[in-house]
Amino acid sequence: MVEMDPLSQFHLQSGLGTLGRIIDFTNSNQMMVIAALIVITVMGIGLRRAAIVPGRMQGLAELSYEFVHNMVIDTIGEEGKRFFPFVFTLFSFILVGNLLGLFPYFFAFTSHIAITGALAFFVFFLSLIVGFWHHGFRFFKFFAPSGVPAWLLPLLIPIEVVSFLSRPVSLSVRLFANITAGHVMWEVFAGFMLMLVSSLGALGVVAALIPLGLNIALTALEFLVAFLQAYVFAILTCLYLHDSIHLH
Amino acid sequence: MKQDDSAQHDGTGASFDKRLEAARLKAGLVAKPKPDPNRSPDDNPLTMAMRLGSEMVGALAIAVVIGYGLDRLLDTAPWFMIGLVPIGAVAGILNVFRAAGSSRPNTKPKD
Incomplete structure (x- = not known):
């Protein structure tokens, strides 16, 4: 029987050899640093020579810039320009992290709820601060929509508060669950292949083509999910900032 | 061949107006429609x-x-x-x- 544990791929190990063990630098930290360096390098190379006719790297940099810029302006409005650097950093970091996690033997740091939770709570507190900055204590009107009869308020305010507090939870769980589920499915199907081959022999080799095909299809899906989750995280960040600025 | 050319030309002509509109919108020459x-x-x-x-x-x-x-x-x-x-x-x-x-x-x- 083949021993397999689809969750072992998410175990933290120390990165960078002995030095990493001393200062508790994990493989997750390592991938985060690599992701950040990749983003900075791509942007740096892309913007080094601002050619009229952009080359590949410049095209990539400008394309991602325009994509996030349009998203921020369309969602938050003109005031959203200030938040563009933040949203762009968030989007590119999560996107590169998701994509790096797709490589075999690479660690997907977005598969840890500690990471996605930290990012989501940062967004949550930022939207709170922006709300209070713009509206002061009138921000609490956010929880009591206008045009609601007074007798409904005792029921409605807790609902709105819970709905508001659920934002960082759904934001972090969505990203973490999608990435984790994708990676687990990959490993489970790969495990099926090993099981079939080891237990059925020649027939198993033929039967193992089915999970292999599924895994290939899953690879395409995972690329989509990697992009989509980064996009959803970024657009929800914009949406929450929009709500803080415009109060619904 | 000739017909193909003219058809293509017509096509790009129509899309040019659209792209011009989009470019003007982006450059802020025309007021952006308020998002609903x-x-x-x-x-x-x-x-x-x-x-x-x-x-x-x-x-x-x-x-x-x-x-x-x-x-x-x-x-x-x-x-x-x-x-x-x-x-x-x-x-x-x-x-x-x-x-x-x-x-x-x-x-x-x-x-």
């Missing part, structure tokens, strides 16, 4: 599919956590939990309605 506040900002169905499930579960989870925490803190088990779980369920449904962009009817006055 009632419309959900992302109408991408895939984005929507990714959002809806977790929106609902998130609200319920946070309600359970608050209820359990208050009960532990105030020694009132299980009353806060009982009170908050329906609220969480309602908030979850409200979240889904919001995400789908149908919670704000057109008649609602804008403040």
Whole structure:
């Protein structure tokens, strides 16, 4: 029987050899640093020579810039320009992290709820601060929509508060669950292949083509999910900032 | 061959107007149409599919956590939990309605 544990791929190990063990630098930290360096390098190379006719790297940099810029302006409005650097950093970091996690033997740091939770709570507190900055204590009107009869308020305010507090939870769980589920499915199907081959022999080799095909299809899906989750995280960040600025 | 050329030319001519319009809009030469506040900002169905499930579960989870925490803190088990779980369920449904962009009817006055 083949021993397999689809969750072992998410175990933290120390990165960078002995030095990493001393200062508790994990493989997750390592991938985060690599992701950040990749983003900075791509942007740096892309913007080094601002050619009229952009080359590949410049095209990539400008394309991602325009994509996030349009998203921020369309969602938050003109005031959203200030938040563009933040949203762009968030989007590119999560996107590169998701994509790096797709490589075999690479660690997907977005598969840890500690990471996605930290990012989501940062967004949550930022939207709170922006709300209070713009509206002061009138921000609490956010929880009591206008045009609601007074007798409904005792029921409605807790609902709105819970709905508001659920934002960082759904934001972090969505990203973490999608990435984790994708990676687990990959490993489970790969495990099926090993099981079939080891237990059925020649027939198993033929039967193992089915999970292999599924895994290939899953690879395409995972690329989509990697992009989509980064996009959803970024657009929800914009949406929450929009709500803080415009109060619904 | 000639017909193909002219057809293609017509096609690009029509799309040129569109692209010119888009470029003028982007350059700020024409006023941008105000985004409709009632419309959900992302109408991408895939984005929507990714959002809806977790929106609902998130609200319920946070309600359970608050209820359990208050009960532990105030020694009132299980009353806060009982009170908050329906609220969480309602908030979850409200979240889904919001995400789908149908919670704000057109008649609602804008403040």
